[in-house]
Amino acid sequence: MKAGCSIVDKPEGGGGYHFPEWAYKTESSPGSRQIQLWHFILELLQKEEFRHVIAWQQGEYGEFVIKDPDEVARLWGRRKCKPQMNYDKLSRALRYYYNKRILHKTKGKRFTYKFNFNKLVMPNYPFINIRPNGEHREFREFWNFWEFWDFWGKKKL
């Protein structure tokens, strides 16, 4: 058994939500279950105990602020077993998300980024648009990904 970084990583804070299997898989490598940075970000955003470190920006849907860059980097480094992780490197990874349309930068606002929820994250998970029995809700109606997951996850998996 690997001590620190097992194949299926445990979420920060323990307990609570955890992304389902498909969230860790990559198209090219079905067996790979390395957690994606944006999954990790959403994970932290979900928990109250990390609000002093990272939190949703009230007002703008999907926008969040990294209040403590060093701490977020430390937590990310711990999860990925990369002790040398820092905000400079983590932010580079976030910038690679710009072209992938997962995130974009909120210009002028320090340490502030915004998820491209409805159009960009959704296409990666087709089933999300499937409507079961009239109980369809636009993703944008949800407060965050987790409220959405609560709504759909319990039905689909």
Place this chain on the structure above:
DNA sequence: AACGGAAATC
């Protein structure tokens, strides 16, 4: 702080 090229790493 933020950006993005280039090479390395897994």
Place this chain on the structure above:
DNA sequence: GATTTCCGTT
């Protein structure tokens, strides 16, 4: 492929 590492530029 998704970062991680390094770094020159704005």
